[in-house]
Amino acid sequence: MEIEVSGKIRKTEERHSAEVSTQTGFPSAATHYMEAPIDLNEELSIHKDATFYIRVKGDAWKDFMILNKDVLIVDRSLTPHFEDLALVVEEGVFKVIRIPFDKHQDTCTLWGVITYIIHYAR
Amino acid sequence: MGSDYLYYTLRPMIAMVDCNSFYASCEQIFRPDLWGRPVVVLSNNDGCIIAANKEAKALTHIPMFEAVYKIKHILIKNKVTFFSSNYTMYGEMSQRVMNILGTFSPCVEVYSIDEAFLDVHGFSHIDIQAYGFDIKERIYQYTGLPVGVGIAPTKVLAKLANRMAKKIPIYDHVYVMDTEEKRIEALQWADIGDIWGIGRKHVKRLQAIGVFKAIDFVNLPLAWVRKEMTIVGERLWKELRGESCLEFMTVPNPKKAIGTAKSFGQKLPDLGRIEEACAYYITEVAEVLRAQKSCATYVHVALYTNYHSTIDKQYSNRMTVTMPIPTNDTFALIAHARKALHGIYKSGYRYKKVAVNLTGLIPQEHVQGNLFEQQSKITDAKIMKIVDTLNMKFGKTTVSSAMIGTRIHEWELIKRERSPRYTTQWRELLEIG
Numbered sequence: 001m002e003i004e005v006s007g008k009i010r011k012t013e014e015r016h017s018a019e020v021s022t023q024t025g026f027p028s029a030a031t032h033y034m035e036a037p038i039d040l041n042e043e044l045s046i047h048k049d050a051t052f053y054i055r056v057k058g059d060a061w062k063d064f065m066i067l068n069k070d071v072l073i074v075d076r077s078l079t080p081h082f083e084d085l086a087l088v089v090e091e092g093v094f095k096v097i098r099i100p101f102d103k104h105q106d107t108c109t110l111w112g113v114i115t116y117i118i119h120y121a122r
Numbered sequence: 123m124g125s126d127y128l129y130y131t132l133r134p135m136i137a138m139v140d141c142n143s144f145y146a147s148c149e150q151i152f153r154p155d156l157w158g159r160p161v162v163v164l165s166n167n168d169g170c171i172i173a174a175n176k177e178a179k180a181l182t183h184i185p186m187f188e189a190v191y192k193i194k195h196i197l198i199k200n201k202v203t204f205f206s207s208n209y210t211m212y213g214e215m216s217q218r219v220m221n222i223l224g225t226f227s228p229c230v231e232v233y234s235i236d237e238a239f240l241d242v243h244g245f246s247h248i249d250i251q252a253y254g255f256d257i258k259e260r261i262y263q264y265t266g267l268p269v270g271v272g273i274a275p276t277k278v279l280a281k282l283a284n285r286m287a288k289k290i291p292i293y294d295h296v297y298v299m300d301t302e303e304k305r306i307e308a309l310q311w312a313d314i315g316d317i318w319g320i321g322r323k324h325v326k327r328l329q330a331i332g333v334f335k336a337i338d339f340v341n342l343p344l345a346w347v348r349k350e351m352t353i354v355g356e357r358l359w360k361e362l363r364g365e366s367c368l369e370f371m372t373v374p375n376p377k378k379a380i381g382t383a384k385s386f387g388q389k390l391p392d393l394g395r396i397e398e399a400c401a402y403y404i405t406e407v408a409e410v411l412r413a414q415k416s417c418a419t420y421v422h423v424a425l426y427t428n429y430h431s432t433i434d435k436q437y438s439n440r441m442t443v444t445m446p447i448p449t450n451d452t453f454a455l456i457a458h459a460r461k462a463l464h465g466i467y468k469s470g471y472r473y474k475k476v477a478v479n480l481t482g483l484i485p486q487e488h489v490q491g492n493l494f495e496q497q498s499k500i501t502d503a504k505i506m507k508i509v510d511t512l513n514m515k516f517g518k519t520t521v522s523s524a525m526i527g528t529r530i531h532e533w534e535l536i537k538r539e540r541s542p543r544y545t546t547q548w549r550e551l552l553e554i555g
Contacts, residue, residue: 049218050264052545058555071551076264087554092155094554111154111266 044116050077061096069120074112085114134250134273134300137240138280142268144236146175148215149205151266152544152552160202168206206540214545218265231371254296274299277368278361281318282308309337319358380407381479389472398527400463401456403478405522408452417448417489419482423462428474439466448489451502456525
């Protein structure tokens with residue numbers, strides 16, 4: 001029995017093996033040029049064991065172009081640099097800040113550096 | 123023995139890393155409002171406390187081992203935050219910790235959800251103390267979880283070093299036992315009950331003959347230890363003397379039996395509902411069975427009324443069925459468990475609990491066919507694989523046998539205070555703002 005699978009769980013290895021024409025038996029011209037497709041998981045979370053996804057509710061940080069329903073990709077493994085967006089904790093509450101030139105002037109605790117903002121476009 | 127003997131350097135070969143109050147720490151990562159505050163985590167069905175952070179442990183007037191319903195008001199009064207256990211999240215955080223440990227040593231033995239041994243054999247060219255602090259700091263930075271690190275020549279000593287790292291504040295959660303003097307000091311410091319692997323029964327017997335500290339234990343004659351505590355005691359004795367005899371196990375031993383026994387949320391008189399619960403538990407254990415690539419030969423089912431009850435009539439019984447071919451196919455296991463259940467069920471009782479247990483586990487590649495049983499093994503395995511993939515991705519029992527019915531939440535653990543599955547479910551992400 002062959003089980004037809006569709007949508008999200010389609011097997012990728014079959015999709016990306018070199019195509020051979022069932023009609024002629026000749027391999028596709030792309031045979032030697034096949035590459036794995038872009039995997040957002042690989043591109044957007046570089047340090048997987050240190051990466052967390054966090055959803056934003058409300059427009060408190062719209063000045064940083066972070067809007068309601070956006071998902072932040074936060075990488076805890078990075079050292080924050082000047083002007084980085086970072087997730088911090090101040091008096092027990094999460095806050096998004098831009099890292100100031102003098103890092104030590106703030107009284108908050110760094111939680112992680114924001115690397116990407118996934119914006120909800122609908 | 124000359125006193126300069128004490129200054130011999132020891133080769134630290136094993137690092138023991140464990141997370142501090144792991145479950146509570148996992149919860150606190152995502153709840154900065156609870157940083158520095160008492161947090162406890164409850165057992166399955168919210169029955170009792172299974173983990174407490176140090177702030178909660180400091181509230182010594184709270185009887186932490188009492189049933190939760192009895193002490194709930196005390197917890198609330200003391201502003202202790204309690205969580206139902208969220209094993210999905212703890213398991214995922216544990217995986218992160220183990221992955222990070224994998225960057226420190228090629229050989230990591232995952233000992234439990236929050237403990238691991240690292241082989242640091244031959245790391246003599248690096249500053250082992252700094253290495254220990256690196257582990258601690260990197261795990262904390264990457265995951266937010268605090269850990270302790272103990273490094274010593276043997277596993278049992280590493281476990282002891284880990285304890286010292288945690289209990290003695292000046293060590294700041296990292297302790298390296300790298301001289302003979304430090305080993306002796308550790309043995310003088312540790313109570314006999316602190317030694318990994320010495321159970322309560324042996325502690326009592328040892329105390330009765332005047333053995334109170336670890337040092338007293340290693341000074342016992344080997345012949346006595348061997349006679350009274352078997353090979354297990356002998357290994358401990360040798361390990362504490364710095365002779366390594368516990369092997370490194372990077373591949374876990376497959377379980378010999380897999381089972382589950384959970385009480386229903388209510389008392390159930392009719393067979394139909396009990397069948398559903400039974401099928402649900404089989405679904406759970408069969409998943410574990412496939413994960414370790416084993417097949418089960420026997421299915422045991424046991425049924426109980428509530429023996430604490432004084433008003434109900436009491437009955438319990440059990441039955442074992444043999445599978446025609448050892449299998450890990452959920453559907454085949456459910457069908458046979460159902461036969462067993464029919465064999466023991468009697469009407470007229472209000473049942474409290476059904477237990478299922480799979481035994482006779484063999485590696486799935488060792489399964490031999492049966493002349494009279496033509497099982498379409500390949501397609502069944504394929505179906506099970508797809509079922510597992512779907513359930514892994516979209517959540518438990520997204521796809522399952524219809525036998526489990528539609529009321530599965532009733533068989534699931536009562537988890538009233540469970541935190542969101544922040545790291546595995548897109549819909550349950552941490553929300554801020």
